[in-house]
Amino acid sequence: MGSIIIALPRPADVEKIREILIRHGFRNVYTAGSVSAVLQETERLSHGIVISGIRLLDADYTELLDCLPEYFELLLLDSRQKVSARRQSGLVAVMMPVRVNELISTVRMMIEHVNCRANQKKKSKPRRTEKEENYIRNAKYVLMERNHMTEEEAFRYIQKSSMDTGTNMAETAQMILALIYNEI
Known part of the structure; x- marks a missing residue:
């Protein structure tokens, strides 16, 4: 109380x-x-x-x-x-x-x-760990560099992909990074 x-x-x-x-x-x-x-x-x-x-x-x-x-x-x-x-x-x-x-x-x-x-x-949901924040930050950076997105567009892309796949944003960012680095 x-x-x-x-x-x-x-x-x-x-x-x-x-x-x-x-x-x-x-x-x-x-x-x-x-x-x-x-x-x-x-x-x-x-x-x-x-x-x-x-x-x-x-x-x-x-x-x-x-x-x-x-x-x-x-x-x-x-x-x-x-x-x-x-x-x-x-x-x-x-x-x-x-x-x-x-x-x-x-x-x-x-x-x-x-x-x-x-x-x-x-x-309320627990805060992300520093490691999870880094995945999201790195995925945004890669999307901004490779796809010429603004930071907001990159964030929204990760967010929408996360909702579409039913995973959290950190897992989606990891998938984006894995897909991009496997292409190289």
């Missing part, structure tokens, strides 16, 4: 929100008083949300949002009337004072979203 980091300038607010979250079943709840402390926490956690106010001890929420890792989102508690104007990727804003039910449902929604994104990353 995703983690929650509470980063507010007033310790009393942090503790109040922490208690509410724990009371409603959230287990991985951490606290931080500054952007730098939040970033230290995110380095050791895989994914989650940060609950923050407009201003922290060392920066404001925009700097925090810019620095957050890919699998973290920001829940901004905004006491101003400008909540609807704060539309950015990775940011959800609610107006203070927030009702407990609204806070809990928003946190649940955001945690579910970051959990899904993190799980999709785990299910």
